[in-house]
Amino acid sequence: MEVRRLGDSGLKVSETGLGCNNFGMRIGQDAAQIVVDAAIEAGITLFDTADMYGQGQSETMLGKALGARRQSVVVATKFGQPMGDAAHRQGASRRWIMQAVDESLARLGTDYIDLYQIHFPDPATPIDETLRALEDVVKAGKVRYIGNSNFTGWMIADADWTARDQRLTRFVSAQNGYSLLDRKAEQEVLPACTRFGLGFLPYFPLASGLLTGKYKRGEPPAQDTRMAAWGERAARALNDQNFDKVEALSAYAEARGRTLLDLAFAWLLGHPQVSSVIAGATRAEQIGGNVKASTWRLTSQEMTEIDALAA
Numbered sequence: 001m002e003v004r005r006l007g008d009s010g011l012k013v014s015e016t017g018l019g020c021n022n023f024g025m026r027i028g029q030d031a032a033q034i035v036v037d038a039a040i041e042a043g044i045t046l047f048d049t050a051d052m053y054g055q056g057q058s059e060t061m062l063g064k065a066l067g068a069r070r071q072s073v074v075v076a077t078k079f080g081q082p083m084g085d086a087a088h089r090q091g092a093s094r095r096w097i098m099q100a101v102d103e104s105l106a107r108l109g110t111d112y113i114d115l116y117q118i119h120f121p122d123p124a125t126p127i128d129e130t131l132r133a134l135e136d137v138v139k140a141g142k143v144r145y146i147g148n149s150n151f152t153g154w155m156i157a158d159a160d161w162t163a164r165d166q167r168l169t170r171f172v173s174a175q176n177g178y179s180l181l182d183r184k185a186e187q188e189v190l191p192a193c194t195r196f197g198l199g200f201l202p203y204f205p206l207a208s209g210l211l212t213g214k215y216k217r218g219e220p221p222a223q224d225t226r227m228a229a230w231g232e233r234a235a236r237a238l239n240d241q242n243f244d245k246v247e248a249l250s251a252y253a254e255a256r257g258r259t260l261l262d263l264a265f266a267w268l269l270g271h272p273q274v275s276s277v278i279a280g281a282t283r284a285e286q287i288g289g290n291v292k293a294s295t296w297r298l299t300s301q302e303m304t305e306i307d308a309l310a311a
């Protein structure tokens with residue numbers, strides 16, 4: 001497994017990571033253990049979770065599954081989404097960050113978080129307050145690096161300038177939705193990552209499984225898949241426009257002896273800002289496919305051809 005730097009930082013992460021939002025939502029502790037074991041066996045070192053996934057269950061399950069191996073991996077989690085009904089248990093205020101970090105540490109069963117990410121921008125808290133609170137949790141040794149998620153380009157710029165101006169710890173990563181079927185991040189966020197030296201962690205990299213090729217036009221999703229679990233909501237993703245692209249991209253990959261899954265990973269990793277593809281997985285076999293997929297290196301001409309097919 002190849003590793004990449006997370007932006008300009010010294011933190012290195014495996015090119016294929018593991019997104020853990022299925023833990024506590026789609027799968028239980030036993031299945032999570034199998035997935036984490038398979039990931040570590042395959043050389044994955046980046047595990048991405050959040051406090052709100054399963055209202056703490058994902059962090060708890062990840063911590064248990066890692067056990068004594070925690071020191072040899074990179075644990076990324078997030079804060080800011082509502083944790084219960086109390087109004088103050090969300091957002092990016094100093095008050096909540098100080099409490100949220102301790103709660104995440106307890107659930108993860110660790111005394112440090114490698115990458116602590118603000119899950120969504122908090123318009124009700126000045127970025128100075130958030131960065132100063134994050135500086136304090138870094139100084140306290142509870143957190144090693146900080147990142148943002150779902151920020152726009154100007155928010156990334158604003159946070160970077162604020163941190164530099166006030167000599168605070170800077171964000172080293174940005175996490176936003178990005179895949180061959182969702183390219184909004186190209187407008188502002190990827191250029192901002194380049195300019196400010198942030199590593200980019202695309203979420204929904206497989207468009208929730210659509211880019212694995214397992215969903216077919218006109219056929220209901222197979223049992224035990226995310227789209228089957230989504231019910232009505234799946235119709236939004238399983239639309240003709242997406243299937244037109246999926247079919248064209250599958251044909252392109254197959255003509256080169258590869259799969260759509262390989263293409264989805266290779267295209268993301270073809271962007272220099274991308275540090276790791278944190279795909280979710282519910283089974284050990286998926287880990288094998290995702291790790292193998294990260295080995296295909298596309299030429300710049302292939303990147304251009306694929307861009308056109310997915311436009």
Ligand code: NAP
Pocket residue numbers: 018019020021022026048049119149150175176202203204205206207208209210212214224225226227261278279280281282283285286287289290
């Ligand atoms: P994804 O990676 O696009 O899709 C993952 C799903 O695709 C899996 O649950 C599995 O679905 C299927 N899959 C994965 N590998 C497969 C393979 N090799 N063959 C067949 N199917 C495969 O979406 P995601 O997991 O939601 O997103 C990745 C991570 O990003 C999350 O886990 C989370 O850590 C993070 N995330 C962050 C945010 C944010 O706001 N920052 C938002 C969403 C997600 P089945 O259930 O069908 O097995």
